[in-house]
Amino acid sequence: MVSDRIHTVTPSYTINISMKVSEMKQQGKNLIDLSIGEPDFNIPEISKKEAIKALNHNKTKYDKVQGLLELRKAIVKKLKNENNLSYKVENIVVSNGAKQAISNTLMALLNPGDEVLVPKPYWVSYPEMIKLVGSIPVFVDTSRTGYKITSELLKSYVTPRTKILFLTNPSNPSGLVYSYEQLMEIGSFCVENNIYILSDEIYERICFNEIFTSMASISNAIKDKTITINGFSKSFAMTGLRIGYSISNTEIAKAISTVQGHFTSHPSTISQWAAAASLNECSNAPDIMKKEYKKRRDTAVSILNTIPQLKYLYPEGAFYIFMDISAYKKNMKYQGSFSSAFCNNLLNKALIAAVPGIAFGMDDFIRISYACSEKVLSEGLNRMSAYIRSLIE
Ligand code: PMP
Ligand code: GLU
Numbered sequence: 001m002v003s004d005r006i007h008t009v010t011p012s013y014t015i016n017i018s019m020k021v022s023e024m025k026q027q028g029k030n031l032i033d034l035s036i037g038e039p040d041f042n043i044p045e046i047s048k049k050e051a052i053k054a055l056n057h058n059k060t061k062y063d064k065v066q067g068l069l070e071l072r073k074a075i076v077k078k079l080k081n082e083n084n085l086s087y088k089v090e091n092i093v094v095s096n097g098a099k100q101a102i103s104n105t106l107m108a109l110l111n112p113g114d115e116v117l118v119p120k121p122y123w124v125s126y127p128e129m130i131k132l133v134g135s136i137p138v139f140v141d142t143s144r145t146g147y148k149i150t151s152e153l154l155k156s157y158v159t160p161r162t163k164i165l166f167l168t169n170p171s172n173p174s175g176l177v178y179s180y181e182q183l184m185e186i187g188s189f190c191v192e193n194n195i196y197i198l199s200d201e202i203y204e205r206i207c208f209n210e211i212f213t214s215m216a217s218i219s220n221a222i223k224d225k226t227i228t229i230n231g232f233s234k235s236f237a238m239t240g241l242r243i244g245y246s247i248s249n250t251e252i253a254k255a256i257s258t259v260q261g262h263f264t265s266h267p268s269t270i271s272q273w274a275a276a277a278s279l280n281e282c283s284n285a286p287d288i289m290k291k292e293y294k295k296r297r298d299t300a301v302s303i304l305n306t307i308p309q310l311k312y313l314y315p316e317g318a319f320y321i322f323m324d325i326s327a328y329k330k331n332m333k334y335q336g337s338f339s340s341a342f343c344n345n346l347l348n349k350a351l352i353a354a355v356p357g358i359a360f361g362m363d364d365f366i367r368i369s370y371a372c373s374e375k376v377l378s379e380g381l382n383r384m385s386a387y388i389r390s391l392i393e
Contacts, residue, residue, distance in 0.1 A: 009128040013359035017343075021353045032380035034368040035353040037172060037320060039237035041292075043274065044285045047236065050277035054270045061269070065261040066253075067094025067245065068272045074279040075245060082283075083214040085223070091247055093256045094275075096267040098202050098231035098244030100260070103129050105198060105227050105246055106164075108255035110135040114163040119149045121322060121360035123172045123200070138162070139361055147174050147313055147322075148182065151189035164196045167215065170203040170317025173360045173367040177210045177316040180218070187215055187222035197226045202244070203318040205235040205286035208294050210316060216247070224249050234318075235286040236278040241271035293319050296370040296377055303381040307388055319371045322357070326364040331391045339363045350387040352380050 018036040025031055054060070066072065072089040079085040095101040102125075110116070112134035118126050119140040127137040138157055145153050154165070167186065170177045178186075190197050199215040216226040231244030246256055260266065278285065297315050304312055309327035325342055334341035339356035343366055346352045357365030368384075370377050 005132060005134070008131045012124055012128075014124050014355055017353055017355055020347075024347075029351060031347075031351045031353060032376055032383060033353045034370070034372065034377070034380045035355050037234075037318075037369045037371060038239050039234060039289065039319075039371050040373065041237040041289050043236060043238050043241065044278055044282045046281045047238070047274040047278045051241075051270050051274040054273035059269055059273060063266055063269050063272075065093075065266050066090075066257050067092065067266055068269065068276065071243075071272045071276040071279075074276045075247075078279050078283070079214075079247065084217050085214060085247075087247055090250055091253050092245055093253055093260060094243065094245045094267060094272060095260060096244070096264055097233060097242040098200065098229050099125060099129075100242075100264065100267075101229050101231065101244040101246040101256075102126075102198065102200070103132070104256045104259045104263075105229070105248070105252075106130060106133045106135070107259045108252060109196060109227075110163060113161065115159060115161040117154065117157055117162060117165040117195070118361075119166065121147070121171075121173050121357065121362045121365065122166065123168055124355075124359045126166050127361075135163075136161075146176075148176055148178065149186060150182070151185050154186070154189055158193055158195070162193070162195055164198050165190055166198050166200065168200045168203075169215070170207055170212075172203065172318050173320045173322045173355070173357075173365075174313050175315030175318050175320050175322060176313060177207055177212070179210055180213045183213055183215050184218050184222075187218050187226070191219075191221045191225055195225070197222070198229065199226050200229045202229065202231050202234050204230065206290050206293055206319060207317040208290075208297065208315075212317075227252060232275050232278060236275070236282075237289065238271070238275065238278070241268070241274055243267055243271050243275040293370065296372075296374055297321075299374050300368070300370050300377055300381060303378065303385065307385045308392060310388065319369055321368050321370065322360075322362075322365050323368070324365055325357075328388065328391055329364075337363055339366050342366060346384065346387060350383045352383050352387075354384075 072092045114135045130137045216223040227248040232238040311324040343356040355367040
């Protein structure tokens with residue numbers, strides 16, 4: 001009945017887990033949810049007021065496919081001030097979340113059979129989005145290069161059909177951040193090999209040590225090849241308002257806008273007014289949240305350091321910790337995916353929700369999110385510690 005295309009894709013693990021969590025909570029289970037990557041903060045008051053004002057003033061009609069001019073102007077200003085990037089409003093398309101900004105871009109650039117480089121661990125939706133447009137995800141194994149890509153590593157994956165490289169910086173799920181030098185090397189490689197870079201920078205404001213570099217800001221040649229993806233879900237905790245955007249050269253932006261014009265027209269005007277207010281009137285809101293995330297990161301790491309045999313990638317940004325649980329394989333009976341079995345046990349025996357690494361292409365890992373209060377986080381990790389101890393003792 002359904003299309004062949006649908007048979008090639010797996011439903012989103014993160015969304016499914018979060019639905020399971022709500023179900024268990026409704027049944028009265030005292031569950032700690034460290035699964036979904038959703039800020040526990042509320043949207044800035046000023047953005048809320050602007051959304052209400054938009055409704056009261058009947059700013060509720062169809063508007064430009066590319067997004068409200070006022071919002072795109074605010075994004076142009078943000079790019080100049082925060083990223084040292086010079087763009088015009090024509091380069092920006094505002095979409096229904098970063099998810100739609102990415103899928104529009106893939107629709108606009110890819111032909112069936114084109115190959116897209118997807119470094120592992122990858123964010124859960126990338127491979128499925130690529131398959132949905134009939135193209136081929138080519139997974140890049142980063143386990144020997146510190147879970148980051150390098151130009152040398154990419155060489156062995158490039159073919160004449162390679163069209164796009166996905167780069168997530170800071171990374172979900174690894175929490176790693178690329179330096180200016182690392183980005184310059186990767187960007188130059190892509191220019192030399194005529195590969196577009198889809199640079200997902202949705203966590204740019206959650207970067208703890210490294211000063212964040214936007215890929216497109218490195219050189220004009222790299223800028224021309226880069227489609228930057230960003231949004232308001234993480235920086236301004238506006239997940240439900242669904243505003244994301246793409247920034248690209250004029251030709252690509254036009255193509256993205258054509259795709260969006262047919263599929264969805266544009267995202268909610270009310271949400272777009274709220275987003276414009278966030279950038280224009282409270283651009284420091286993300287820094288307040290970042291401070292909190294850093295405290296939580298430190299709390300989490302101090303607990304993880306006490307868990308026997310547990311390894312993890314030291315989180316430099318975003319709000320995730322990617323843990324290597326392979327040491328416990330010998331202590332558990334399982335069939336199929338090890339990380340799924342481990343997470344099922346965590347959920348059912350210790351009442352903690354985490355995401356199995358297989359969702360990100362790495363079955364020896366699990367991901368926790370620390371976008372929750374320190375109290376919840378500590379309790380969750382202490383429960384995890386007790387569960388692991390019970391497993392190995
Ligand atoms: N990219 C990454 C790396 C993400 O973690 C997410 C998750 N929210 C998205 C894109 C999609 O975000 P949005 O809510 O704006 O669709
Ligand atoms: N990006 C978040 C995560 O990775 C939200 C879930 C999703 O959009 O799939 O958990």
